[in-house]
Amino acid sequence: MDAHLPVMVAETLDLLAVGRGGLFVDVTLGLGGHSEAILEASPHARLVGVDRDPRALELAARRLERFGDRVRFAHANFHQLEPALAGLGIDRVAGVLADLGVSSMQLDTPERGFSFRFDAPLDMRMGLAERTAADLVNEASEGELEMIIRDFGEEMQARRIARAIVRARQEEGPIETTGQLKRLVERVKGSRPGDREGRVDPATRVFQALRIAVNEELAGLEGFLDQTIDLLEADGRLVVISYHSLEDRIVKNTLRDAARGEIDRVTGRAHSETQLIEVLTRKPLRPTEAEVERNPRSRSARLRAARRI
Numbered sequence: 001m002d003a004h005l006p007v008m009v010a011e012t013l014d015l016l017a018v019g020r021g022g023l024f025v026d027v028t029l030g031l032g033g034h035s036e037a038i039l040e041a042s043p044h045a046r047l048v049g050v051d052r053d054p055r056a057l058e059l060a061a062r063r064l065e066r067f068g069d070r071v072r073f074a075h076a077n078f079h080q081l082e083p084a085l086a087g088l089g090i091d092r093v094a095g096v097l098a099d100l101g102v103s104s105m106q107l108d109t110p111e112r113g114f115s116f117r118f119d120a121p122l123d124m125r126m127g128l129a130e131r132t133a134a135d136l137v138n139e140a141s142e143g144e145l146e147m148i149i150r151d152f153g154e155e156m157q158a159r160r161i162a163r164a165i166v167r168a169r170q171e172e173g174p175i176e177t178t179g180q181l182k183r184l185v186e187r188v189k190g191s192r193p194g195d196r197e198g199r200v201d202p203a204t205r206v207f208q209a210l211r212i213a214v215n216e217e218l219a220g221l222e223g224f225l226d227q228t229i230d231l232l233e234a235d236g237r238l239v240v241i242s243y244h245s246l247e248d249r250i251v252k253n254t255l256r257d258a259a260r261g262e263i264d265r266v267t268g269r270a271h272s273e274t275q276l277i278e279v280l281t282r283k284p285l286r287p288t289e290a291e292v293e294r295n296p297r298s299r300s301a302r303l304r305a306a307r308r309i
């Protein structure tokens with residue numbers, strides 16, 4: 001088992017149609033696993049690697065050094081993709097890949113505070129976002145916390161957990177560490193350390209919710225997809241891999257709307273010139289059983305792809 005394996009690589013290369021060559025953009029460079037596969041698969045491919053996390057850019061740059069000037073890098077949030085590429089003189093691309101979420105490097109670095117496997121400061125920032133998870137937990141109102149935990153964590157006990165957070169910070173002082181938050185959630189849920197809800201730890205949903213809120217993960221996704229559709233050349237490809245249903249729903253709906261185009265109010269038909277893409281995955285692709293066994297992180301992956309018309 002190797003936690004650093006990129007997810008659904010064969011499917012990604014196939015749907016990006018990498019063999020044609022051209023300029024590809026990996027907007028979630030991470031450790032550079034997918035980028036490396038793209039550059040290896042086609043000697044005619046060039047690549048721009050984008051990440052909001054400067055540490056990821058450093059590590060990936062080392063991994064991809066041997067590809068020389070076929071690779072360039074940009075430090076940016078992908079909701080600013082268009083200006084980031086314009087800064088490199090790029091306004092048309094052959095393909096864009098987004099492998100959403102956190103990287104194994106981010107999860108496995110204790111002081112980044114993403115994981116309750118380590119007791120560490122409650123940080124969770126992927127990039128240079130201003131508020132840490134601790135700021136959010138200690139400053140947000142009870143209502144805001146409840147909404148975050150319910151909407152981004154799909155956690156049934158959001159109200160009780162939000163109330164317990166506010167009471168704990170009033171009575172016992174600020175909640176500063178992943179361990180403090182994990183124990184609080186376990187206390188509210190009446191679970192003992194090590195208890196699991198099906199396959200997930202009782203604190204998983206609360207941690208996911210805070211991570212999404214701190215990094216504003218859903219807010220920029222739709223804008224990114226719209227910008228990408230504008231950037232793709234004819235027959236250019238978009239591949240998005242998501243890891244939870246909230247992201248996948250945004251991807252699915254945005255692609256569906258761009259494929260359908262604007263409907264004429266009189267005839268009820270779509271204006272064909274407003275149909276921008278063809279969706280290549282009627283249902284999201286899932287990793288094979290063999291891949292999940294090899295790389296458990298791929299378990300919840302859903303891949304959707306589209307082609308610019």
Ligand SMILES: C[S@@+](CC[C@H](N)C(=O)[O-])C[C@H]1O[C@@H](n2cnc3c(N)ncnc32)[C@H](O)[C@@H]1O
Pocket residue numbers: 005006007027028029030031032033034035050051052053056076077078079099100101102103104126127220
């Ligand atoms: C799942 S990892 C990508 C792993 C990569 N495909 C590989 O093979 O190594 C996701 C990466 O995307 C970055 N990321 C997440 N949201 C981002 C955003 N809005 N803009 C730019 N980078 C983002 C994270 O910092 C993280 O490094």
